[in-house]
Amino acid sequence: MNKLITLIKKDTWVFPYLKSYKKLLALILFLGFMTIFCGAALMFTSGFLISRSAQMPENILMVYVPIVLTRAFGIGRPSFRYAERLVSHNWVLRIVSKFRKRLYQLVEVGTKSVYAKSQTGEVLGVLDNDLFKIENFYLRTLFPTVIGLVVYVLITIGIGVFDWGFALAVFLMLGMITVLTPIITIAVNGARDFKQQQLEGQLYTDLTDSVMGLQDWILSGRTRELFERQQKDFNAINKIKAKQAHFNWWRDMFGAVVIGATAIILLVFATNRFGGDSFGVNWIAAFVLAIFPVQDALTSISTGIGEWPRYQDSIQRLNQMDTKAKVELQEKVPQEVVEITQPEIKFNKVNFGYNDNMVLENLNLTIKNGEKLAILGQSGAGKTTFLKLLLGDEQPNNGTVTINNYDVKTLQQERSKIISVLDQQPYLFASSVANNLRLGNLQATDEELWQVLRQVSLGDLVGSLPEGLETPMTEMGNRFSGGEKQRFALARVLLQDTPIVILDEPTVALDPITELNVLNTIFEVLSDRTIIWVTHHLTGIELVDELIFIEDKKISMQGTPQQLMVTEPRFKKLLELDHGHLTEK
Numbered sequence: 001m002n003k004l005i006t007l008i009k010k011d012t013w014v015f016p017y018l019k020s021y022k023k024l025l026a027l028i029l030f031l032g033f034m035t036i037f038c039g040a041a042l043m044f045t046s047g048f049l050i051s052r053s054a055q056m057p058e059n060i061l062m063v064y065v066p067i068v069l070t071r072a073f074g075i076g077r078p079s080f081r082y083a084e085r086l087v088s089h090n091w092v093l094r095i096v097s098k099f100r101k102r103l104y105q106l107v108e109v110g111t112k113s114v115y116a117k118s119q120t121g122e123v124l125g126v127l128d129n130d131l132f133k134i135e136n137f138y139l140r141t142l143f144p145t146v147i148g149l150v151v152y153v154l155i156t157i158g159i160g161v162f163d164w165g166f167a168l169a170v171f172l173m174l175g176m177i178t179v180l181t182p183i184i185t186i187a188v189n190g191a192r193d194f195k196q197q198q199l200e201g202q203l204y205t206d207l208t209d210s211v212m213g214l215q216d217w218i219l220s221g222r223t224r225e226l227f228e229r230q231q232k233d234f235n236a237i238n239k240i241k242a243k244q245a246h247f248n249w250w251r252d253m254f255g256a257v258v259i260g261a262t263a264i265i266l267l268v269f270a271t272n273r274f275g276g277d278s279f280g281v282n283w284i285a286a287f288v289l290a291i292f293p294v295q296d297a298l299t300s301i302s303t304g305i306g307e308w309p310r311y312q313d314s315i316q317r318l319n320q321m322d323t324k325a326k327v328e329l330q331e332k333v334p335q336e337v338v339e340i341t342q343p344e345i346k347f348n349k350v351n352f353g354y355n356d357n358m359v360l361e362n363l364n365l366t367i368k369n370g371e372k373l374a375i376l377g378q379s380g381a382g383k384t385t386f387l388k389l390l391l392g393d394e395q396p397n398n399g400t401v402t403i404n405n406y407d408v409k410t411l412q413q414e415r416s417k418i419i420s421v422l423d424q425q426p427y428l429f430a431s432s433v434a435n436n437l438r439l440g441n442l443q444a445t446d447e448e449l450w451q452v453l454r455q456v457s458l459g460d461l462v463g464s465l466p467e468g469l470e471t472p473m474t475e476m477g478n479r480f481s482g483g484e485k486q487r488f489a490l491a492r493v494l495l496q497d498t499p500i501v502i503l504d505e506p507t508v509a510l511d512p513i514t515e516l517n518v519l520n521t522i523f524e525v526l527s528d529r530t531i532i533w534v535t536h537h538l539t540g541i542e543l544v545d546e547l548i549f550i551e552d553k554k555i556s557m558q559g560t561p562q563q564l565m566v567t568e569p570r571f572k573k574l575l576e577l578d579h580g581h582l583t584e585k
């Protein structure tokens with residue numbers, strides 16, 4: 001209970017939004033109540049009508065009013081229900097659209113880097129799964145529970161008008177469905193439901209991860225293992241679901257028995273009360289039948305409250321994302337608006353590690369404006385970590401990373417104007433060539449697009465396509481070759497027009513000849529920019545001014561390619577190896 005109160009108090013997602021669109025909210029409750037009222041009134045008037053008709057009224061006019069009322073309530077019930085569904089979905093969709101906007105803003109902070117910290121599956125899980133659950137929380141738990149409780153109280157008051165003692169008995173009786181069963185449901189099903197949600201959340205993340213790495217699973221011939229792993233998770237979820245369904249069946253059965261017992265008590269009460277005179281007996285069936293439609297409203301309380309654990313996890317996750325992103329936002333608030341056109345990057349005594357695993361130690365490096373630097377090192381040496389530190393996605397444990405003496409941490413707001421990235425797999429969207437290029441600069445004119453396309457040697461290719469700039473790219477740009485895709489990405493970088501460009505192995509997937517061609521184009525068109533190029537290959541290494549090797553957490557070699565050829569035999573050998581000049585011994 002304490003946990004629940006703390007969650008509600010700290011929640012900034014679900015409960016505070018109940019203050020929005022208050023009139024709509026009141027309308028939902030009114031329509032929900034009217035639906036149940038019409039249902040009960042329909043049975044009430046029908047009960048009266050049947051009894052009265054059985055007494056053989058002298059003419060039809062004697063039962064005319066109940067006939068009209070029966071019709072009116074009969075039409076009223078579905079009409080109110082329909083209106084209630086419309087209004088409640090309208091309210092919920094408005095709120096959820098606010099959620100989505102807020103979430104996208106938060107997620108954007110965490111994922112705008114190519115080196116995003118959040119797992120894609122986690123983000124998608126929140127966007128899809130959690131928001132969907134919150135919608136259900138409002139529609140299936142909150143509204144029905146409030147309406148059910150209102151009905152519960154009104155029934156008691158209604159019967160109390162005739163007999164307070166009897167009203168108390170009905171109050172206690174119905175309390176078994178409105179209070180007792182929800183508590184039992186939470187106690188019995190709560191832990192199961194919570195577990196199920198966790199398993200589903202994990203499954204979602206794992207599945208997304210697996211799908212993204214599907215090619216690797218297939219290539220390594222481990223598809224069966226992947227299938228069995230997912231199947232195990234599905235089986236565990238299904239087992240829990242089966243237990244829950246079993247419990248729910250018994251709970252609903254109990255609800256039906258309680259309503260049946262209440263109907264019998266009402267029958268006894270109404271018979272005692274109205275059975276005395278020939279007109280009064282008509283009320284007996286009316287009272288007894290009216291209780292049945294109320295069953296839906298009352299049992300939906302335990303269904304709704306019983307689902308609370310599954311929402312609890314989603315509410316917690318949303319609030320955690322909020323806190324995570326807030327911390328990042330606070331860190332990334334710019335100190336002042338800075339314009340950097342001639343950057344000088346400095347790594348000053350930088351130490352960095354992930355938890356206890358030190359990756360870089362006492363790193364000192366200055367990269368001058370316009371310099372072309374290559375970073376080499378074995379897998380796991382810390383090249384990507386170096387880039388993360390430069391981008392400000394990670395902060396050094398000690399030391400500083402600055403651009404023109406500004407700590408990169410304070411430049412996050414302007415980052416996309418200072419640094420652009422060309423990585424291994426440029427993402428091309430299933431949209432036109434022009435739209436894909438304009439991701440670099442929304443304001444770019446068609447003329448500017450053609451200019452950059454010519455710069456990256458794609459002018460002729462796009463010019464030869466019947467639809468030119470409007471040619472649709474299929475998803476991932478699959479209609480173009482690897483080299484062409486990289487050139488499109490390069491054109492995008494050119495449009496972004498940043499003084500620093502990071503190349504994160506952009507040519508790794510290309511054949512050696514295309515690789516060299518693309519590299520030549522990159523270095524030619526970016527000749528006035530600062531380039532930081534992470535690479536495993538030495539193809540095109542002559543194009544850089546300086547290269548560093550990261551090894552054992554340090555810079556183990558540093559110099560121009562020409563210098564290193566002379567001073568570092570190891571480099572010479574690597575170069576020969578890479579160029580395929582190694583002579584057989």
Ligand SMILES: Nc1ncnc2c1ncn2[C@@H]1O[C@H](COP(=O)(O)OP(=O)(O)OP(=O)(O)O)[C@@H](O)[C@H]1O
Pocket residue numbers: 354357359377378379380381382383384385386
């Ligand atoms: N988020 C992380 N949490 C913990 N350890 C990490 C994390 N990212 C990287 N590491 C570890 O830090 C070390 C450096 O990793 P990094 O990705 O920088 O290497 P790299 O030189 O870029 O490797 P590669 O060439 O294979 O991409 C590795 O030992 C890696 O396992």
